[in-house]
Amino acid sequence: AQKVTQAQTEISVVEKEDVTLDCVYETRDTTYYLFWYKQPPSGELVFLIRRNSFDEQNEISGRYSWNFQKSTSSFNFTITASQVVDSAVYFCALSIYNFNKFYFGSGTKLNVKP
Amino acid sequence: DTGVSQNPRHKITKRGQNVTFRCDPISEHNRLYWYRQTLGQGPEFLTYFQNEAQLEKSRLLSDRFSAERPKGSFSTLEIQRTEQGDSAMYLCASSLAFSYEQYFGPGTRLTVT
Numbered sequence: 001a002q003k004v005t006q007a008q009t010e011i012s013v014v015e016k017e018d019v020t021l022d023c024v025y026e027t028r029d030t031t032y033y034l035f036w037y038k039q040p041p042s043g044e045l046v047f048l049i050r051r052n053s054f055d056e057q058n059e060i061s062g063r064y065s066w067n068f069q070k071s072t073s074s075f076n077f078t079i080t081a082s083q084v085v086d087s088a089v090y091f092c093a094l095s096i097y098n099f100n101k102f103y104f105g106s107g108t109k110l111n112v113k114p
Numbered sequence: 115d116t117g118v119s120q121n122p123r124h125k126i127t128k129r130g131q132n133v134t135f136r137c138d139p140i141s142e143h144n145r146l147y148w149y150r151q152t153l154g155q156g157p158e159f160l161t162y163f164q165n166e167a168q169l170e171k172s173r174l175l176s177d178r179f180s181a182e183r184p185k186g187s188f189s190t191l192e193i194q195r196t197e198q199g200d201s202a203m204y205l206c207a208s209s210l211a212f213s214y215e216q217y218f219g220p221g222t223r224l225t226v227t
Contacts, residue, residue, distance in 0.1 A: 006156075009154075033214055042220070043221055044218055044219070044221075045157070045205070045207075046218075047215050047216065047217075050214045050215070091156050091157070093156070098212055100162060100169065101159050101170060102147075102159060103159070104156030104158070106154065106155050106156050107155070
């Protein structure tokens with residue numbers, strides 16, 4: 001069975017602070033894919049990043065960075081120098097092989113205050 | 115292309131009534147997914163189509179729920195004899211087959227009174 005856990009329900013930071021969102025996943029499959037999605041107040045989920053189980057190279061894209069560690073089954077997401085526009089609910093998700101089903105965590109609500 | 119669209123955006127219905135939602139995916143996308151999202155939770159998978167074929171259904175999809183995608187383009191999700199527990203946001207997403215990137219619609223918020 002697949003499961004995604006986001007233990008942080010809500011985080012509040014002041015603008016320009018760095019913030020890390022945690023994600024822990026469970027799966028017995030050896031080939032799987034991990035995702036982060038953003039859901040702003042308008043409601044539409046927006047894809048941010050994908051990582052496959054064979055690629056543990058961490059990535060930085062602008063103010064965003066991701067830390068994938070298979071040893072701890074974690075796929076954490078960091079926003080550097082947060083901005084008010086980053087305020088949203090962030091979801092971590094897991095899918096296996098042919099992307100026929102996605103498993104989402106319960107989300108972390110990020111509040112960035114000016 | 116304007117992305118995935120869903121209609122209606124909001125629906126209020128009385129318990130016991132039937133409701134139907136529509137999803138129009140991105141035109142070249144052959145996969146279409148339905149999810150349900152309740153307050154404070156992430157989307158839960160309900161079902162998906164590849165072209166017109168419904169290939170997988172979640173246990174969450176009780177006998178009161180039915181989904182169709184008759185011509186492999188738009189899809190409908192019908193809930194019969196609605197219950198208060200059906201109140202949720204119903205999300206539709208589309209993608210190319212075997213593509214990881216799903217594009218989500220704005221959702222239909224259902225309130226059952």
